[in-house]
Amino acid sequence: MQLRTITVPEAFIHRTDPLRVEPDGSEPSGTDLHHGPGTEAEVVEAAGSAEAPAAPRRGGRDRYLDLLRALALIRVVIYHNFGWTWLPLLFPSMGVMFALAGSLMARSLKRPAWSVIRSRTRRLLPPMWMFGAVVLTAMIYDGWGPHSEGHPHWWWGKLAFWVLPLSTPPFAQTVHGFGGHLPHSxxxxxxxxxxxxxxxxxxxxxxxxxxxxxxxxxxVTLLVPLAGSAFLNSGLVDQSGRIMETATDFTTFGACWLLGMAHQEGLLRRIPQYVVPSIAPLVLVAGFWLLQRAPVDDPRVGPDLEAVPLAQAVWSFGCVMLLLHLSPSWERWPKPLERFNGVITLLNSRAVTVYLWHCVALVMTEPIIDQLWNSQFAYAHLRWLLTSQWFPLLVAVPLIVLALLLFGWVEDAAAKRRPRLFPYPRRAKGRRRAIL
Incomplete structure (x- = not known):
């Protein structure tokens, strides 16, 4: 049986892709794609932290920002399964998450800078170390090693990026695939x-x-990353190499991070209310124009925003401007959204785990679906399901939940919280738990 490979756009593979950390117990909590909500946490963004990036007007959690983080995470999972190129245009998840993280960082920097950096780094790294321990072991067991790349000494040195990811951690381009059960990639x-x-x-x-x-x-500061992205993607600069890879991502989303900081500092509220709704559409038009001018690798798919850094930078900037301008700062859910409180809270609490492990879950659907093809009953009666693009996503969801149970507690430990197996919000006494 020929194996199916998950739909990961080429730009994500080359960049090694689009979660984050939480605040100390001294601050109210929220989430960013790296850590979950809780009274003592922030979320590390990829994808977060457990403290709300922008403080609600009357204190407490900002449910609007929780909703944005959850939507961003869901969009990333769906995009990696289907590869729909219109999804980043509909909701640029990475730009949104970087903006929320930047707002949270500006809020936290009211404390000494070194303590904030140390706190964020502490919450970011342990979930990655757990992920690296599993993935590195699997890659080495499947045939990857010092001699795979022909530079054994450099191989050992580059493994340090799995400890401190100042550059992309090394990984195997091709392996054996565990006897053909998984693709070589x-x-x-x-x-x-x-x-x-x-x-x-x-x-x-x-x-x-x-x-x-x-x-x-x-x-001026807001425009510097956009200018840097325009220069790096002008064709005048060789973008190969680790340094340029980092610089490209930094300039692509730097303006979004700075927008989040400006929002937290109240700079956006000082300008007239009509300015952002007037400027943002023009920015979006510019981003879409840049996207249409970019070369297309696959005409059947069309231009992909994730593969055009400058267009992504401009489009994300415009979308983030509008979302931060709206920012209703919900202390309580609007009634139509109350039923989703449990899932949204869970996603915010385990954002890093979901983000790190969702691609593993999508890859693991392949051997599971292949076994179903070997079943006579499934082959005779369920071929419509086995060939559906939705079926791998349905299989991946319980695998993601399993990853939450196995590895999610690391986020709690990194945030110095009491580890929880499955941080679904508890039902208040006398009230029914909201369900989907």
């Missing part, structure tokens, strides 16, 4: 989320300087 597919952790780490390290710049020259 399975390792390349499962490490897709790591680029986000690398970019997030650099933003955290540079945030004290970025915050000073946004306070002194806000509009």
């Amino acid at each position: 399975w390792a390349e597919q499962v490490v897709v989320p790591l680029w986000y952790l690398r970019a997030y780490l650099w933003y955290v390290l540079l945030s004290p300087l970025m915050l000073k710049a946004i306070r002194r020259l806000p509009w």
